[in-house]
Amino acid sequence: MTPAGPLEGLRVLELSSERCAFAGKLLADMGADLVLIEPPGGDPMRSHPPFAGDRPGPERSLNWWHHQTSKRGIRLDLGRPAGTELFRRLVAGADLVLEAEPPRRLPELGLAPEELCAAHPALIWISLTPFGRSAPRADEQATDLTILAGGGPVWSCGYDDHSLPPIRGAGNQGHQIAGHYAVLSALTALLHRMQSGLGQQVDVNMHAAANVTTEMASYHWLVQRGTVQRQTGRHAMEQPTLPTQVQCADGRWVTTGVPPRTPREYQYVYDWIVELGLEPEFPEAVFLQRGALRESIDLSQIGRDEEITVIFGAGREALLLIASRVPAYDFFVGAQRRGISVGVIYSPDEAFEDEHFRARGFPVEVPHPELGQSFTYPGAPYRFEKSPWQISRRAPLLGEHEEEVLGELGLDAVAIAKLRADGAL
Amino acid sequence: MASTSPGPSAAARPAGALSRYRICDFTGQLAGAGATRWLAAFGADVIRIEDPVRQGAWDILRSMPPYVDERRGVDFGGGFNNHNVEKRGIALNLRTPKGKELLAELVKRSDVVSENFAAGVMERLGFGYPRLRELRPDVIYVSNCGFGHTGPYRSFKTWGPIVQAICGLTFSSGLPDQPPAGWGYSYMDHTGGYAMAIAILLALVHRERTGEGQWVDLSCTEAGLTLTGPAILDYTVNGRPSRRPGQPHSNRSEWPPMAPHGIYPALGEDAWIAIACRDERDWRAFASVVDLPWTADPRFAGLAGRLAHQDELDRAVSAWTRARERFATAEALQAEGVPASAVQRPGERIDEDPNTRAWGLWPTVTHSKMGRVRVDGMPVHFSKTDWRIERGAPCVGEHTDEVLRELLGLSDAELARLREEGVT
Numbered sequence: 001m002t003p004a005g006p007l008e009g010l011r012v013l014e015l016s017s018e019r020c021a022f023a024g025k026l027l028a029d030m031g032a033d034l035v036l037i038e039p040p041g042g043d044p045m046r047s048h049p050p051f052a053g054d055r056p057g058p059e060r061s062l063n064w065w066h067h068q069t070s071k072r073g074i075r076l077d078l079g080r081p082a083g084t085e086l087f088r089r090l091v092a093g094a095d096l097v098l099e100a101e102p103p104r105r106l107p108e109l110g111l112a113p114e115e116l117c118a119a120h121p122a123l124i125w126i127s128l129t130p131f132g133r134s135a136p137r138a139d140e141q142a143t144d145l146t147i148l149a150g151g152g153p154v155w156s157c158g159y160d161d162h163s164l165p166p167i168r169g170a171g172n173q174g175h176q177i178a179g180h181y182a183v184l185s186a187l188t189a190l191l192h193r194m195q196s197g198l199g200q201q202v203d204v205n206m207h208a209a210a211n212v213t214t215e216m217a218s219y220h221w222l223v224q225r226g227t228v229q230r231q232t233g234r235h236a237m238e239q240p241t242l243p244t245q246v247q248c249a250d251g252r253w254v255t256t257g258v259p260p261r262t263p264r265e266y267q268y269v270y271d272w273i274v275e276l277g278l279e280p281e282f283p284e285a286v287f288l289q290r291g292a293l294r295e296s297i298d299l300s301q302i303g304r305d306e307e308i309t310v311i312f313g314a315g316r317e318a319l320l321l322i323a324s325r326v327p328a329y330d331f332f333v334g335a336q337r338r339g340i341s342v343g344v345i346y347s348p349d350e351a352f353e354d355e356h357f358r359a360r361g362f363p364v365e366v367p368h369p370e371l372g373q374s375f376t377y378p379g380a381p382y383r384f385e386k387s388p389w390q391i392s393r394r395a396p397l398l399g400e401h402e403e404e405v406l407g408e409l410g411l412d413a414v415a416i417a418k419l420r421a422d423g424a425l
Numbered sequence: 426m427a428s429t430s431p432g433p434s435a436a437a438r439p440a441g442a443l444s445r446y447r448i449c450d451f452t453g454q455l456a457g458a459g460a461t462r463w464l465a466a467f468g469a470d471v472i473r474i475e476d477p478v479r480q481g482a483w484d485i486l487r488s489m490p491p492y493v494d495e496r497r498g499v500d501f502g503g504g505f506n507n508h509n510v511e512k513r514g515i516a517l518n519l520r521t522p523k524g525k526e527l528l529a530e531l532v533k534r535s536d537v538v539s540e541n542f543a544a545g546v547m548e549r550l551g552f553g554y555p556r557l558r559e560l561r562p563d564v565i566y567v568s569n570c571g572f573g574h575t576g577p578y579r580s581f582k583t584w585g586p587i588v589q590a591i592c593g594l595t596f597s598s599g600l601p602d603q604p605p606a607g608w609g610y611s612y613m614d615h616t617g618g619y620a621m622a623i624a625i626l627l628a629l630v631h632r633e634r635t636g637e638g639q640w641v642d643l644s645c646t647e648a649g650l651t652l653t654g655p656a657i658l659d660y661t662v663n664g665r666p667s668r669r670p671g672q673p674h675s676n677r678s679e680w681p682p683m684a685p686h687g688i689y690p691a692l693g694e695d696a697w698i699a700i701a702c703r704d705e706r707d708w709r710a711f712a713s714v715v716d717l718p719w720t721a722d723p724r725f726a727g728l729a730g731r732l733a734h735q736d737e738l739d740r741a742v743s744a745w746t747r748a749r750e751r752f753a754t755a756e757a758l759q760a761e762g763v764p765a766s767a768v769q770r771p772g773e774r775i776d777e778d779p780n781t782r783a784w785g786l787w788p789t790v791t792h793s794k795m796g797r798v799r800v801d802g803m804p805v806h807f808s809k810t811d812w813r814i815e816r817g818a819p820c821v822g823e824h825t826d827e828v829l830r831e832l833l834g835l836s837d838a839e840l841a842r843l844r845e846e847g848v849t
Contacts, residue, residue, distance in 0.1 A: 006628070006634070007627070007630065030627055044681070047681065048680040048681045049680050049681075049682065050659040050663060050680070052662050053662075062658040062659055063655045063680050066655050066657075066658055067654070117808075132780070132806070135784065136783050137779065137780045140764075141759060141762055141763060141765075142766070143678075143683070143701040143703065145676070145686060145688075146699045146700075146765060149698075149699030149766045149767070149768045150699070150766035150778075151769070152771065153608070153612070154688065154697075154768050155768055155769065155771065156608075156610050157598060157606055157608055157609040157610075158606050158609065159600075159606055162695050164600065164603070165676060165687070165688040165689070166697055167600070167606040167676060167688075168598075168675055168688065168699075169607075169608050169612070169675060170594075170597035170598055170653070170675040170679060171594070171653045172679075173652065177615075177616075178804070180616065180620070181619070181805055183623050184463055184619065184622055184623060184626065185807070187623065187629075187630060188442045188443060188626060188807075188810075189442065189807065190630060191442060191443060191630060191633065192443075194630070194633050198809060200807055200808045202805055202806070202808070203805065204804065204805050205784060206804075207780055207781075207804075208780070208781060208784050208802075208803075211774055211775075211781055211786060211801075212786070212801040212802065212804055213612070213615045213616075214610060214771075215455065215610035215611050215612075215614065215615065216491075216610060218507075218771060219491060219503050219504055219507045219800070220503075220771070221772055221775050222503075222507070222787060222799040222801075223492065223493055223503035223506075223507075223798060223799075224490075224491040224503070227770060230609045231609065232607075233586075233595065233604060233605050233606060234586060234607070235609060235610055236609035236610060245604055245607075253604060254590070255586055255587060255590045257587055258584070336578065336581040336582070341581070341582040341583060341584065343587035343588070343590035344591065345590045345595050346590070346591055346593055347593055347597070347656075347666060347667035348593030348597065348650070348656040348657050348660070349593075349656065349657055349659075349661075349666050349668075350666075350668070351591055351592050351646070351650055352593075352650065352657050355577055356576045356578040359575075359577055360573060360575055360576040360644070360647070362647055362650065363661075375661055375662050376661040377654070377657075377658065378651050378653075379647070379651075380647065381643070381647060381648040381651045382623070382624040382641050382642070382643045382648070383573065383641060383642040384627070384628070384631075384639060385639040385640045385641070386631065386639040387627070387628075387631040387635075
């Protein structure tokens with residue numbers, strides 16, 4: 001039997017939303033008993049493509065499958081008195097509530113987080129909203145695209161050619177950035193509660209989360225009022241830097257990383273040039289040898305000391321030449337085996353198939369009993385020795401755990417039938 | 426079991442949510458330092474261990490730009506200051522037996538040992554997990570490196586852009602028929618740091634409940650692979666690879682389908698606006714703001730039509746946005762409930778955005794040498810035990826005497842001898 005996750009027994013309620021689904025997954029995959037509450041017609045996310053077998057249907061969205069693992073699911077109409085009442089009862093038994101409702105919605109339903117937290121002093125309540133619950137822009141409409149555009153990441157991403165638009169990275173990362181902060185908050189509040197017995201409310205702001213997930217773009221402005229400019233496939237910088245991406249012999253791309261900088265690295269690159277028979281067409285190889293013979297190389301002297309400048313340039317050129325002559329994967333492994341940090345630019349599925357991740361057991365099988373099949377999912381973001389991550393069940397079918405969850409609240413079949421008849425479920 | 430004897434610097438301030446924990450911290454750059462930054466902001470006593478011989482230079486950000494003025498060196502890197510606020514720093518020469526002895530004593534008094542060296546470095550220093558556990562049986566050890574501590578690539582080295590290349594994020598970001606645009610910064614250093622901080626907190630929760638410590642092995646590339654789940658399932662379930670014609674096109678919406686959905690040119694140099702119409706209501710509202718005949722083009726009636734003619738639609742939207750100031754356009758669309766935002770430049774979102782200002786997102790810290798500097802704040806607010814970011818990053822060895830005196834009870838004479846002998 002798998003040992004329990006660290007959050008085993010932690011009772012979490014999540015009001016279903018694409019914005020907090022990832023945060024809920026992180027908690028549920030670490031053992032939290034998470035009940036996902038959907039509106040009676042199901043969360044709109046169930047209609048998000050791609051679909052299993054490309055056949056749309058509420059139980060076939062792969063988006064839903066990925067983001068809702070290890071959760072139990074019920075339907076609840078918070079707009080009806082019976083639904084509101086049931087939600088209050090669920091809250092009374094919960095350790096933590098996770099929600100991403102528009103700031104005014106819950107207070108309008110008589111479910112203001114402030115009041116529920118006052119009634120249950122040990123309750124931890126995590127709200128995740130585009131701009132924070134009481135911000136000047138709290139009512140603005142937002143999507144992942146507009147959050148990442150207004151919040152900073154987009155400004156730094158794109159191409160050297162600024163007639164092309166800046167780029168939003170794929171995968172709705174704005175939700176995931178805020179989701180990470182929601183989980184950090186939940187766990188920090190939980191550790192505080194373990195000591196003090198007190199819960200609290202946490203306001204997670206997606207726009208702010210994007211703003212502080214921009215690395216140099218923010219601190220170059222904060223420290224020296226510098227504005228970074230986007231560049232193809234490498235860091236946006238105040239001053240342009242040389243390209244780092246190269247198309248390899250097989251048409252695929254690699255990122256060459258930081259050019260060789262130590263005598264040992266120059267030796268390795270020189271040996272590789274020789275091994276590939278490229279020395280005759282690369283006269284600069286002599287500078288690689290010279291770099292290898294030096295005791296050390298002071299990088300601050302680039303542009304000042306002529307020899308260091310030439311050696312550094314030769315290291316860079318050598319990697320570009322090698323990359324253009326070998327397939328991308330061979331370049332990656334060949335350089336890394338020589339201690340030079342470069343990367344192959346994989347698609348997500350190519351990475352997933354790589355032998356390294358297979359050897360580590362990253363892909364995991366998740367049974368879908370309703371389909372009589374198992375499917376392979378992305379696995380653990382971290383390896384816990386004693387309280388491991390695991391997908392305890394596939395995403396819930398619509399209303400799948402109503403009898404079970406409401407039964408735990410003490411409701412019998414008759415009471416549940418009445419709630420259904422009243423339209424609360 | 427929590428640490429005892431919080432330091433005087435901690436005692437002088439109100440307790441934070443994590444004040445009872447001490448972190449013996451070997452992390453650096455952003456992927457590691459970003460993790461312990463969160464813990465420090467919530468009151469944990471994070472003690473950076475650095476090498477006096479190399480003046481902490483393993484963390485290259487210590488001396489990298491930006492700078493507040495003309496001063497340079499290991500205590501003047503702006504990025505280092507940003508990532509290491511609220512931490513203490515000590516210098517210990519682990520090549521010396523005495524240095525190792527002092528570190529062992531610190532480990533005994535720490536709840537967590539954190540590092541983001543390449544795999545194997547802690548063992549070479551003589552402080553691999555078995556040794557740490559000998560020193561403190563319930564220690565939590567969290568290691569964070571590019572490929573983790575097992576598997577064929579365990580010796581491979583990475584930094585943010587390489588992690589992003591490997592895990593698929595670089596590939597997925599861009600336009601069709603262009604090279605990958607990738608992420609123009611180390612997104613996976615941020616995210617690896619978030620995953621690492623989450624791992625530390627989870628391990629603390631487990632220890633609070635069971636008394637057990639453990640080793641958590643974090644691989645940044647795996648953390649990255651969890652961020653593109655639907656694309657991976659599309660492959661494992663449907664056999665559809667991401668490398669296919671017309672892909673990536675990441676300013677468009679993968680899911681849910683939306684159109685228009687993109688980043689469009691605006692009036693001015695390198696000025697852009699993001700617009701997303703989530704549904705028919707948004708489209709009608711958008712059309713009412715644009716108020717031009719093309720919005721009634723039957724090809725654009727209904728989502729299916731707009732998706733099928735997205736290139737034409739994007740051209741028409743661009744022609745409209747190009748002549749307009751981006752903040753005014755965003756405001757006009759927001760007034761009708763359509764999600765829109767200027768692509769904000771750093772100075773705009775930091776100094777002119779009422780939301781980040783009202784949030785207190787850019788606190789000013791005091792650094793011993795750099796003086797007062799603004800840094801990233803936290804995008805959360807707690808109702809009872811909120812974060813606090815006031816103290817700048819430690820200079821090399823800034824708190825050596827303070828920490829050794831306070832935690833290990835060393836006398837001034839002993840501290841002076843350690844310095845003379847090159848231990849600190």
